[in-house]
Amino acid sequence: MKRQVKWMVYGIMLLLSVGCREDIDALYGVKGRPGIPVCFTTAWLQDETRLKRGIEGKKNFKDTDVIHVSAEFTLDPQTTDSKKEEKVTKYTILTLENGAWVNTRTEEQYEMTWPWNATEAKFTAYYLENWTGPIAQVGVELEPVVLDRFAYRDSVFNPDPLEAVTEKIEYGHAVHLEFRHLCTRLTLVGVDDEDEYGLRFKPVGGKERPLKNACTMMLDDKNGLRFRFVEEESRKITAQADKGNDEDSVTFHLAPGDYSTFSLQRQDGYPYITISNVKELGRLEAGESYTVSLEDLKSNITQDGMDDYWGDDDDTITTAKYDNFNIKDFMNAIKECNKDYTCTLSGDTVTLLQKSKYRNEMTLMANVDFNGESFIPEDLPDIVTFNGGGFSILNLVNPMFNTLYGTVKNLNLRGARLIHKESDPDASLTVDHDTGWGVLARVCEGGTVSNVSLADAELDITLHNGDGLDKAYCIGALVGKLPRGSLTDIMLSGSIKVTAEAANPEVAYTSCMGGVVGQCNGTLANVDNLRGGSGAEIVVTNKCRGTGSRYTGGVVGLLTDANGALEGGNVRVSVHAEEAEGSWNYTGGVAGCVRFGALISDVTVAGNVTGGKVADYKETNTHSAVGGLVGYVDKASVTGGIAFGKVAMSPDYPSPNDHSWYTLGGVIGAMRDAVEIARNEGRNRFDTAPYEGKSHYEAGTFTAGSGSTSELKGKGNSADGTGAFVGSDK
Structure with missing residues (x-):
């Protein structure tokens, strides 16, 4: 009987334990079954x-x-x-x-x-x-x-x-x-x-x-x-x-x-x-x-003041002399963009270029002095971003990049001296070694440049055109040629000098010279050197002689094509083409020539602009034009521009033939089939008197021609000065 009672107790305990387990399962769920979604x-x-x-x-x-x-x-x-x-x-x-x-x-x-x-x-x-x-x-x-x-x-x-x-x-x-x-x-x-x-x-x-x-x-x-x-x-x-x-x-x-x-x-x-x-x-x-x-x-x-953003004054900017710094390795690290670039300083490891963990981006972590050492420029690939981090690269004597396909931003370039008089011994090693010159790059091909400062730069270039080929040479303080891409928020300070001449004036060639870019088929926006103090000035001097085209501008030499645009800018310039000679010789405070659908808008320029001479060329129509804003507008637009300063050209240039002309305008030297000319102002008090009655000269306080005075004024254009508003609109 005791044994029977014992088994009954065990049975009851077993049933109780099973019941408790079922209660727990009912409360929390059932093992092996999907859980209840959280609400x-x-x-x-x-x-x-x-x-x-x-x-x-x-x-x-x-x-x-x-x-x-x-x-x-x-x-x-x-x-x-x-x-x-x-x-x-x-x-x-x-x-x-x-x-x-x-x-x-x-x-x-x-x-x-x-x-x-x-x-x-x-x-x-x-x-x-x-x-x-x-x-x-x-x-x-x-x-x-x-x-x-x-x-x-x-x-x-x-x-x-x-x-x-x-x-x-x-x-x-x-x-x-x-x-x-x-x-x-x-x-x-x-x-x-x-x-x-x-x-x-x-x-x-x-x-x-x-x-x-x-x-x-x-x-x-x-x-x-x-x-x-x-x-x-x-x-x-x-x-x-x-x-x-x-x-x-x-x-x-x-x-x-x-x-x-x-x-x-x-x-x-x-x-x-x-x-x-x-x-x-x-x-x-x-x-x-x-x-x-x-x-x-x-x-x-x-x-x-300005120096708080763009760095210290050149007299006080600090750079270290790193024990094992090598320009070739430094530039290759930017190009490859796969790891940090480090040097040693007093026994300590210093990171000069830091690779982003998340992007193809290299960031400059300190000021770097190239000390005037020559090197062969590398291309910047289109997948790479070089972020200057607000730091400076000093004393370049070559363009920093050959062709810029990628992105450059937040960079200061100081004290560059590109003085190239002799033929480049490394000519065969770099594409466009002689046809493109700029402190940042020879060519910007689809690249993006933003928030870049250029201070106290000098370019003095001899174009080695002795091969007899009709080449186009592009020289700009920042970039030589911009076939496509963009340069935005560009600050220039101190003295910016761009000078060029040709080694062989006996052959036909083209020179495009600008204070920022030589030739631009892309976008320029927000160019400024007026914030750089009273001593800031862009000086562009074209000494190229012989036949061919000469484009000389305070910002850009030649702005062309439907994608070519210069939007927003305030610059002080001194543009000289009086030593230049060309079959077509165009000089302007902002641009030498704007053509084929390009646009200049909302740019103010102060300073002096001097035009150059016409060369005899196979009894073809040849032309020299100078304007406070633009030398020559051909099937393009200029809107919202303001021109201060002096516009001049010698009134005594000879005409090589009956097809040669000299034109001057306080705002635009001359126009042909212009798309839109509106809301431009000439505040330079241009006087047409020295050119009145001169054979093959035409001058107007706004433009030499074409277009009518009433039509241009009706679109908000104005110009002070003495003489006809439109020279050809007698």
């Missing part, structure tokens, strides 16, 4: 103070938004074999569709369900509008997203990373994510009338403080999300100004921290002001908004 809801932090100025912050989530979610599930210890198995972490991305957060991923690695034996979980989520795809590589950070704030057409780029972290959520319950701002928000009221400003830290004691101007995220080996603010190569944050209030303001999203001292830069990097020692900005916290009036900070503000 998410979200709440947007309502903080109206963040929405008052400039670009509005995001107010709520909308369909197609994506969030990244990591979940750490705690498992019932009764269902695991060891404590190591009591935690499971999963990662996924969710997309908002019709108001519900949906997991659109089908891969098993991105599933987000409750494990069958989970008891609870903690969730972490991040949102940034750029992060729309899953993190595919564990342990590799996403490419940094810079915290720039701007609107472009109908799109608003407004990086404001958000984070949501939950307390413990019980098994099966919906997960409510309440997001918070990770950035702090700083608004500066009372800025100048600029469209955009940049914020960066100032060097303190010769060392620049790191500005964490970007953010990134990573998935660790346990599927946990890791967010952090980082320093990106540009080292600054830009934001568009808000002009809709009584005072202009600008608002930045920033990593929390100390902003008691920083600098503001104008659009395109020009310096503006430094704000120093503002104790109230010493600790800006995440999720908070701060507004400061510049009017209240007068005692903390220092006005910055």
Whole structure:
């Protein structure tokens, strides 16, 4: 009987244990069966103070938004074999569709369900509008997203990373994510009338403080999300100004921290002001908004000069003499773009070129002096970006690159001296070794150049044209020839001198000479040397004689083709073609000639422009023209230009035949079939009297011809001075 009772007790205990197991399975799920999908809801932090100025912050989530979610599930210890198995972490991305957060991923690695034996979980989520795809590589950070704030057409780029972290959520319950701002928000009221400003830290004691101007995220080996603010190569944050209030303001999203001292830069990097020692900005916290009036900070503000952006004065700029620096290796490192380039200094390893982890980009990390050492230029491949990092390369005696296919930005070039009088002994080693000359490159073939400064450069080139071939030679202070591509935000300072002559004037050839580019079939934009101080001047001197075409301009010699454009510029020039001779000899303060669909717009030029002589050429129509803005416009457009300074040409040049002409204009020397000539101004008081009654001369205060006075004035063109507005419009 006792034995029977014993087995009955065992049976009851077994039934109880089975019942408990069934209860547990009902509570947490069933082993081997799919888990219950986790259901998410979200709440947007309502903080109206963040929405008052400039670009509005995001107010709520909308369909197609994506969030990244990591979940750490705690498992019932009764269902695991060891404590190591009591935690499971999963990662996924969710997309908002019709108001519900949906997991659109089908891969098993991105599933987000409750494990069958989970008891609870903690969730972490991040949102940034750029992060729309899953993190595919564990342990590799996403490419940094810079915290720039701007609107472009109908799109608003407004990086404001958000984070949501939950307390413990019980098994099966919906997960409510309440997001918070990770950035702090700083608004500066009372800025100048600029469209955009940049914020960066100032060097303190010769060392620049790191500005964490970007953010990134990573998935660790346990599927946990890791967010952090980082320093990106540009080292600054830009934001568009808000002009809709009584005072202009600008608002930045920033990593929390100390902003008691920083600098503001104008659009395109020009310096503006430094704000120093503002104790109230010493600790800006995440999720908070701060507004400061510049009017209240007068005692903390220092006005910055140009040298703060473009580097120190040439007299004070510092460069080190590295123990094992080699120009060939340095240039090859830029070209190959696959690893850092390092040297040693006093026994320490110094990185001069840093390879980006995420892009084909090499960044200059210090000033480098080439010390006048000659080298054979390399090409810059189209997949490579060379970022000057705001540093300088000094004392070049060759073009830095042969053909530039890639991108160059944020670079200063100082003290270059390209003095080439003798035939190049390495001629066979470089393409265009003699037909293209420029401090940055001989040729820019589809490349992109932006935010480049050229200071105190001299080019004195002899064209070795003795082979008798009718070649085109292109000489520009920065680039020789731009068949396609773009040069934007180009700053010139100090003395810029470009001089050329031909070794053999007895053969026909073409010379295109400009203060920035010799010949341009691409885009030039925002060229400036007026900010470089009163001593800044671009001097272009064409001494090329003989037959053929001569194009001489303060910015570009020849601007041609439908893609050729020069848009925006302020320059002080001295253009000399009085020693030049050519069958077609065109000289202008901005461009020698604009033709075949090209465009010049919104350029102001000050300085003196002197035209040259016509050469006899097979009794063909030959022509010399000089203008304050452009020498000759042929089937092209010039709009919004302003010409100051003197326009001249000798009134005593002989005419080699009855088909030769000399034309002068205060704004445009001469035109043929012009497309659009509008809103141009001649403020140089050009006097046509020295040329009146001279055989084969025509002059006008605006242009020598063609076009009628009434038509040109009707399109907003004007010119002061003495004489006919259009020389041919008698």
